[in-house]
Amino acid sequence: MKRIALAAALICVTALPVVASGDAWDAVKTQLYGERTMLDGAQFISIDAPYRTPDDARANLAAQIVAPQGVNLGKITVVLDENPMPVSAIFVLNTPQPSFYFDITMRVNGPTPLHVIAETTDGRLFVTETFVKTSGTGACAAPPGTDTELALATLGQMNISVSNKKPGFAGGALTSLASRLGRMDVDISHPSLSGMQMDQISLLFIPMRYVEKVEIDLDGAGFVDMTGSISLSENPRVGLAVPQSTRSVDVTMTDTGGTVSTAHKDLAGF
Numbered sequence: 001m002k003r004i005a006l007a008a009a010l011i012c013v014t015a016l017p018v019v020a021s022g023d024a025w026d027a028v029k030t031q032l033y034g035e036r037t038m039l040d041g042a043q044f045i046s047i048d049a050p051y052r053t054p055d056d057a058r059a060n061l062a063a064q065i066v067a068p069q070g071v072n073l074g075k076i077t078v079v080l081d082e083n084p085m086p087v088s089a090i091f092v093l094n095t096p097q098p099s100f101y102f103d104i105t106m107r108v109n110g111p112t113p114l115h116v117i118a119e120t121t122d123g124r125l126f127v128t129e130t131f132v133k134t135s136g137t138g139a140c141a142a143p144p145g146t147d148t149e150l151a152l153a154t155l156g157q158m159n160i161s162v163s164n165k166k167p168g169f170a171g172g173a174l175t176s177l178a179s180r181l182g183r184m185d186v187d188i189s190h191p192s193l194s195g196m197q198m199d200q201i202s203l204l205f206i207p208m209r210y211v212e213k214v215e216i217d218l219d220g221a222g223f224v225d226m227t228g229s230i231s232l233s234e235n236p237r238v239g240l241a242v243p244q245s246t247r248s249v250d251v252t253m254t255d256t257g258g259t260v261s262t263a264h265k266d267l268a269g270f
Contacts, residue, residue: 022113024081025129032077032087033125038117041126044068045116052133053108058233059132062103063116064167064241068124072096075119078104080132080231082112084140084196088231094222096121101167101181103239106231107194108132109140140194140230148199148206151191151234156261159187160249167241181241186214186251186263188238194230209257214238217250 029038045065053059067073076091088106100118111134117127164182188211195208211228224240242249251263 022081024086025079025113025115028079028081028086032117036125038125038127041065041116041118041128044126045118045128047114047116047128047130048103049114049130049132053135056108056134056136058105059108060103061106061108061114061132062101062239064099064101065116065118066099067097067118067120068126071120071122071124072098073100073118074121076100076102077117077119078102079115079117080106080108080112081115083107083109083231084194085229085231088229090227092225092227094224099181099241101183101239101241103167103185103237105233105237107140107192107233108134108231110134110136140196146191146234148191148193151189154189155191156253156255156259157189158251158253158261158263160251160263160265161185161187162242162246162249162265162267164244167239182244182246183239184216184242184246184249185237185239186216188214188236188253190232190235190253190255192230192232192234192236196230209255211236211253212256213252213254215252215254216240217252218242218246219248220250 045063048062050059065073065076074093074096077087078089079086080088089104091102093100112132113129114132115127115129117125119125162182162184167181167183190211192211193206193209199206208230210230211232214226216224226238247267249265253261
């Protein structure tokens with residue numbers, strides 16, 4: 001029942017309430033949050049997205065979020081309003097944090113508003129938005145970039161890389177995250193089949209299969225659980241801010257086909 005409910009949700013200081021326009025956003029907002037008040041997150045959320053995606057099938061979308069003073073962040077939701085599966089990624093912080101950063105590769109199916117929603121530990125919802133233009137290739141229905149059989153043979157393989165490079169982006173609306181944070185990237189081998197792609201030989205649609213969950217543990221304790229969607233690019237990369245004191249990373253990937261894979265990395269020198 002939990003998976004069915006999630007699939008349904010996917011498909012489809014004092015702050016002032018946000019006035020948001022657009023039928024798609026209104027529908028997603030209502031489905032996810034009902035009548036809960038959405039607060040203007042401009043002073044807490046900074047989005048880094050291209051004005052126009054150079055590659056619709058692999059667009060880098062990032063955001064850095066800092067919680068209002070006195071509370072922490074518990075959940076971050078990424079919505080590409082006009083994508084076939086608008087709720088594109090959800091990050092649940094196992095231990096609420098004062099700040100969070102993500103950088104993820106996604107398909108952007110066509111010109112669309114992009115919303116990032118932050119839920120704080122006191123139950124408030126903050127949202128900010130931008131607009132992303134595309135080159136018009138219809139990324140969700142574009143043929144896979146690699147042979148499907150070869151992609152399935154390496155499905156679930158992961159590579160973890162960590163550096164002391166500070167996450168965040170210069171010149172943004174927010175200041176850089178704390179200097180004691182570094183950057184971790186998880187590269188996942190997965191075809192991210194959208195269910196909208198056609199086999200170029202048989203002309204039949206390829207069944208949907210995508211990364212459903214990525215669980216990231218630091219030093220043996222839960223850190224972030226990410227729920228994915230067909231909006232994730234082929235062979236997606238997920239980048240996060242992590243404490244520089246981290247000594248080990250464990251990642252568990254589960255896809256909608258039932259494949260579960262794990263990766264571990266020791267960071268003694270980090």
